[in-house]
Amino acid sequence: MPDIRLGFAMCGSFCTFDRALAAMKECRSLGYDILPILSPAARTTDTRFGRAADWILQIEAICGKPPICDLVGAEPIGPKHMTDILLVAPCTGNTLGKLANGITDNAVTLAVKSHLRGRRPVVLAVSTNDALSGSAKNIGTLLNTRNYYFVPMGQDDPIAKPTSLVADFHQIPQTLAQALEGKQIQPLLFEKK
Numbered sequence: 001m002p003d004i005r006l007g008f009a010m011c012g013s014f015c016t017f018d019r020a021l022a023a024m025k026e027c028r029s030l031g032y033d034i035l036p037i038l039s040p041a042a043r044t045t046d047t048r049f050g051r052a053a054d055w056i057l058q059i060e061a062i063c064g065k066p067p068i069c070d071l072v073g074a075e076p077i078g079p080k081h082m083t084d085i086l087l088v089a090p091c092t093g094n095t096l097g098k099l100a101n102g103i104t105d106n107a108v109t110l111a112v113k114s115h116l117r118g119r120r121p122v123v124l125a126v127s128t129n130d131a132l133s134g135s136a137k138n139i140g141t142l143l144n145t146r147n148y149y150f151v152p153m154g155q156d157d158p159i160a161k162p163t164s165l166v167a168d169f170h171q172i173p174q175t176l177a178q179a180l181e182g183k184q185i186q187p188l189l190f191e192k193k
């Protein structure tokens with residue numbers, strides 16, 4: 001995908017950061033010019049999955065540029081046409097709620113709003129334990145909102161976490177390619193293998 005500018009926004013689903021970075025590398029190797037964007041939680045939180053500073057070093061190494069982490073950095077994304085397509089991977093329950101309700105109080109949510117000004121595609125890779133409970137209505141709203149597309153998702157542990165859904169990060173490149181053509185990749189839902 002030479003010459004395609006991909007906004008790659010990451011939210012605080014820390015257990016999927018390794019999968020998100022593998023997808024970021026894959027997108028880079030496909031030729032996307034990647035603009036990384038981090039939510040405040042993603043930028044600042046050290047967890048058992050890794051230190052924030054270490055994740056940022058890896059992101060900078062893959063993308064060749066520092067991530068946008070604040071409102072001032074995110075605001076020009078639409079007006080300056082800095083992104084052709086915007087991926088949120090991982091997308092938390094918190095960010096789904098904000099996007100579905102027009103809340104734009106951080107770098108990721110403002111990046112989406114700014115990018116959507118140009119009616120270009122936004123792709124969400126959901127990862128949240130309440131996808132089939134508290135976040136279900138927000139997913140429903142976004143499924144029914146123009147210019148939003150979803151990375152195929154499934155129940156990661158139907159017995160222990162019956163309301164959890166996680167996107168298949170391996171399908172990010174195909175989902176982006178189809179979203180660029182205005183299509184939602186199918187099947188949208190998959191069964192746990």
Ligand SMILES: Cc1cc2nc3c(=O)[nH]c(=O)nc-3n(C[C@H](O)[C@H](O)[C@H](O)COP(=O)(O)O)c2cc1C
Nearest residue numbers: 011012013014039041042047092093094095127128
């Ligand atoms: C270790 C850890 C793992 C988390 N994993 C998830 C997750 O997979 N999905 C989710 O929706 N929230 C998860 N959270 C909670 C979010 O980080 C939290 O709701 C945060 O406010 C999200 O902000 P953001 O959407 O702006 O990144 C996790 C938090 C921690 C500390």
